[in-house]
Amino acid sequence: MKVSRMSALALLATASILSGCDGETLFITEYESSSSNVSSETMITLATELEQARALWSQHEHKALSYDYYRSCFCFGRDDFHIEWESGGIVRETPLSDEETPIDQEVIPSIETLFDQIASALAADHEVQASFNPTWGYPENVSINTVPGAEDTTTTYSINNFAPTSPYTTQLSNWQRVESGNYQYTLISQENFFFSASYDITVREGVEVSRTITADTSYGEPRAQSINDIFNKLSYSGSADRVHAEFDPVFHYPSSVFIDYETAVFDDELSYSISDFTPLSITHEQLSDHLTGWESLGMQSYSMTVHIGCFCSMNGPVEVTLEGGKIARAYSLQYQRELTLQELESPYLTIHSLFKYLQQQLDLGLSTVEVIFDQSLHFPIDIMIDREGLPVDAGIPLQISDFKIIELNNSSSSSSVGQNECNGHSPYEYDPVCNPDFHYDIHCPAGYDPKPDEYCLTRDTSSSSSTNINEHLY
Numbered sequence: 001m002k003v004s005r006m007s008a009l010a011l012l013a014t015a016s017i018l019s020g021c022d023g024e025t026l027f028i029t030e031y032e033s034s035s036s037n038v039s040s041e042t043m044i045t046l047a048t049e050l051e052q053a054r055a056l057w058s059q060h061e062h063k064a065l066s067y068d069y070y071r072s073c074f075c076f077g078r079d080d081f082h083i084e085w086e087s088g089g090i091v092r093e094t095p096l097s098d099e100e101t102p103i104d105q106e107v108i109p110s111i112e113t114l115f116d117q118i119a120s121a122l123a124a125d126h127e128v129q130a131s132f133n134p135t136w137g138y139p140e141n142v143s144i145n146t147v148p149g150a151e152d153t154t155t156t157y158s159i160n161n162f163a164p165t166s167p168y169t170t171q172l173s174n175w176q177r178v179e180s181g182n183y184q185y186t187l188i189s190q191e192n193f194f195f196s197a198s199y200d201i202t203v204r205e206g207v208e209v210s211r212t213i214t215a216d217t218s219y220g221e222p223r224a225q226s227i228n229d230i231f232n233k234l235s236y237s238g239s240a241d242r243v244h245a246e247f248d249p250v251f252h253y254p255s256s257v258f259i260d261y262e263t264a265v266f267d268d269e270l271s272y273s274i275s276d277f278t279p280l281s282i283t284h285e286q287l288s289d290h291l292t293g294w295e296s297l298g299m300q301s302y303s304m305t306v307h308i309g310c311f312c313s314m315n316g317p318v319e320v321t322l323e324g325g326k327i328a329r330a331y332s333l334q335y336q337r338e339l340t341l342q343e344l345e346s347p348y349l350t351i352h353s354l355f356k357y358l359q360q361q362l363d364l365g366l367s368t369v370e371v372i373f374d375q376s377l378h379f380p381i382d383i384m385i386d387r388e389g390l391p392v393d394a395g396i397p398l399q400i401s402d403f404k405i406i407e408l409n410n411s412s413s414s415s416s417v418g419q420n421e422c423n424g425h426s427p428y429e430y431d432p433v434c435n436p437d438f439h440y441d442i443h444c445p446a447g448y449d450p451k452p453d454e455y456c457l458t459r460d461t462s463s464s465s466s467t468n469i470n471e472h473l474y
Helices: 005-022 040-058 111-123 169-179 227-235 286-294 351-364
Strands: 064-072 081-086 087-094 127-132 138-145 154-164 183-191 194-205 207-216 242-248 254-260 269-280 302-308 315-325 326-332 367-373 380-385 396-405
Touching: 040 111, 040 127, 081 169, 087 169, 111 127, 111 138, 111 154, 169 227, 227 254, 227 269, 286 351, 286 367, 351 367, 351 380
Parallel strands: none
Antiparallel strands: 064 081, 064 154, 081 087, 127 138, 138 154, 183 194, 183 269, 194 207, 242 254, 254 269, 302 315, 302 396, 315 326, 367 380, 380 396
């Protein structure tokens, strides 16, 4: 039976009246277009269920949530995301697969958009199937066919792993990068009428090593005794009548938090403040332990991106590849060029040279040397030299990302160009065939000790005392 649009609206109104009389609601989650022999009751029921599901969804206050979004169709573009949603908008889209398929900018993987697509498909008499979550109302599975009977015009959607989350996901994520560092701070805690205390806390590599009580009028143990405890309180504050939180713009800890679970109830508030947050230098012992851990891995071939914050020609991200312990490639993403020979002497470009640089800074004792290490591989992932006490352009922030181990074949060269092709030269040595862009031609005889501003660009393979430019780099 074919159903006209006006007839459908009339039937929908009739169904609504009858539903109000007998208290029963039909839940059929499939509708096919008017070109198929389906009952108008099915069409009306899905439209009604869509309206009810959307109303249920609107009843919840969606401060923050996450879910997996899938789309399947005969079309181009990435179709699987993990979505993080905060304050009415998507804050992060993370691909769920390893495919390097580009993101289709026309696809907006939001639940509200999916509701709109279902409504538009029904209005256009497309074939539609849909099911909705009974608790939250969001569409769990949706199928829309724009050309009834055709096999390549169907698009399916699904929402999986739906989870309400803290509206402070971004701040917590930023804090977790700082959390495993070295710092001290003062925590003032006021919980209801019964708990009031002040602490001076010191943390080394993410572990609390000392706590001094500076004031305590509590009648028991406070509920939150650390920065992470405060984040936990915020995570479960969704049902509170009032929540206010402020965060430090540099280190991302909650500097001030107030939670009132029920405004009508006296003394049902939690109040926390963090002050005097001070980064601490790593110790010689910490640096030595991580250097030992790194060297025990024997890692000589790897790639990484070094983010350098300085007023210099190397400012910005630099992609670095090491093969066999020597730099095979160093490319500035900001300036879209290979680094010069002089820039290659920077201590920031290999893990080994970074450890040496950090040791030198500690030995000088003139700087605050803040370092966060990768706890598995022991290399520094976040470095800040002298964050306090110097002009804004004096500190050197460094970050390492996209670290990857490179597996080399036994027959491969330690350089990015084959030894046979380059006559024994590395890519950064002068050679008219392999490196025509390099015009340095300083030849150093065997046994010659070059001055700091000189480069021996030609290797004398007959003597072990000859100097290779790469030997100055790490």
